[in-house]
Amino acid sequence: MEKKKYERKTMQTKKEIKDAFISLIEEKGFNAVTVRDIATRAKINRGTFYLHYLDKFDLLEKCEQEIFQKIEGIARELNSSNMKELFSSGRPLPFIVNLFHYFQKDASFLKVILSPKGDPLFEEKLRNTIIDNMFRNISNIPNMSNLNIPLEVMTQFISSAHLGVIRYWLNTDMKQTPEEISSMLVQMILKGPLEASGLIKIIMEQK
Amino acid sequence: MEKKKYERKTMQTKKEIKDAFISLIEEKGFNAVTVRDIATRAKINRGTFYLHYLDKFDLLEKCEQEIFQKIEGIARELNSSNMKELFSSGRPLPFIVNLFHYFQKDASFLKVILSPKGDPLFEEKLRNTIIDNMFRNISNIPNMSNLNIPLEVMTQFISSAHLGVIRYWLNTDMKQTPEEISSMLVQMILKGPLEASGLIKIIMEQK
DNA sequence: TCAAAATTCAACATCGTGTTCATTTAAAAG
DNA sequence: CTTTTAAATGAACACGATGTTGAATTTTGA
Numbered sequence A, B: 001m002e003k004k005k006y007e008r009k010t011m012q013t014k015k016e017i018k019d020a021f022i023s024l025i026e027e028k029g030f031n032a033v034t035v036r037d038i039a040t041r042a043k044i045n046r047g048t049f050y051l052h053y054l055d056k057f058d059l060l061e062k063c064e065q066e067i068f069q070k071i072e073g074i075a076r077e078l079n080s081s082n083m084k085e086l087f088s089s090g091r092p093l094p095f096i097v098n099l100f101h102y103f104q105k106d107a108s109f110l111k112v113i114l115s116p117k118g119d120p121l122f123e124e125k126l127r128n129t130i131i132d133n134m135f136r137n138i139s140n141i142p143n144m145s146n147l148n149i150p151l152e153v154m155t156q157f158i159s160s161a162h163l164g165v166i167r168y169w170l171n172t173d174m175k176q177t178p179e180e181i182s183s184m185l186v187q188m189i190l191k192g193p194l195e196a197s198g199l200i201k202i203i204m205e206q207k
Numbered sequence C: 001t002c003a004a005a006a007t008t009c010a011a012c013a014t015c016g017t018g019t020t021c022a023t024t025t026a027a028a029a030g
Numbered sequence D: 001c002t003t004t005t006a007a008a009t010g011a012a013c014a015c016g017a018t019g020t021t022g023a024a025t026t027t028t029g030a
Helices: A007-028 A035-042 A046-052 A056-076 A083-089 A094-105 A107-113 A120-134 A151-171 A178-191 A193-197 A199-205 B007-028 B035-042 B046-052 B056-076 B083-089 B094-105 B107-113 B120-134 B151-171 B178-191 B193-197 B199-205
Strands: none
Touching: A007 A035, A007 A046, A007 A056, A007 A107, A035 A046, A035 A056, A056 A094, A056 A107, A056 A120, A083 B199, A094 A107, A094 A120, A094 A151, A094 A178, A107 A151, A120 A151, A151 A178, A151 B151, A151 B178, A151 B193, A178 A193, A178 B151, A178 B193, A193 A199, A193 B151, A193 B178, A199 B083, B007 B035, B007 B046, B007 B056, B007 B107, B035 B046, B035 B056, B056 B094, B056 B107, B056 B120, B094 B107, B094 B120, B094 B151, B094 B178, B107 B151, B120 B151, B151 B178, B178 B193, B193 B199
């Protein structure tokens, strides 16, 4: 009760700053947002902003850290899933499903930050996180060197495809359930997108 | 010979501006680059910059326009390829192969502009261009509404996967030939990345 | 009510911006 | 080589965002 005495007040101010920040990124893009803008929108003094953050980059970093801490939490609470089981079952990784569930909750921020108005570095970090958790126990597999396609090329393909679908899902207001969308993803990964969607069949049946 | 009299001089200055611009984006990212920086690096007066461009955003736009004009040229010179033939042959679309050939030439700019230090909107525009040219004659196909996976989800998956591989290829100094890398891509699209790479087989053979 | 913490307010030097205008430099043409 | 004319320079300007300071004020919890 010593250090937390005035915590509530501080937290409220920080929340107002973050809310203003997100709405401003959505409107004009992160780069165009100024500390003035944030202070005005949050109805605080510009000096108050600097009591909590070094600058707008610091604020961005703090916001992103929150997200990654939650993702780490999700990854930790899952027993590292068995790849072999995944591949034969055709079911999405529990990590991915839970990720979509979480994204649904923090959609407003994630949608903005993953858009072209947001932070390109965030997408890169998120891609790496997804790959790390997806192939967590794959490094010990031998004979990796003689793949038809370099492992790195494949992981870039998979992680980018995931991010593309995540971005689309957020931008279209999450019409599908987390289970539906992650199931689509795993089907496209396992069979290829043309086969999984059935499009290839339709095209082939045409004269 | 009326208007082009002093064209050479102008062009040289513009080239110096663009070269300085690209190297500066690579160093500090587009957002951190100032007109001052560009003028200093290009060894011109700051005022001279404004004789040619409105601001750094205008310069960025002009640079990107050049790229898209070249891509349009590539798309035009190809007879719109037959999807059915593509799917049964397992060969990459000529458009994609030619795109990689062109990317190899303008690699220095494309690598930078597609990186997190570049312009996120450029990637989005490039993704749309790729999809437009890939599925050019697909809108007339009936029964699209009852696909297993919404067409938009599939196209986001495919275009994002392509961009991921393109980014990787540029960042690793294009170790594969355009033919090789686009062949990997089409294999991953047709069979799925795990099957195409052979990784799934290796994992399944493990006890 | 009182003390501490959080916030406000005004002021400051610094830097990048975009514009201007007179001047200088350099290229093409005679 | 000289003239013409476009391109580039250099200096100055007002503006707005930055990050910092110190004193005053408000809010909070005890």
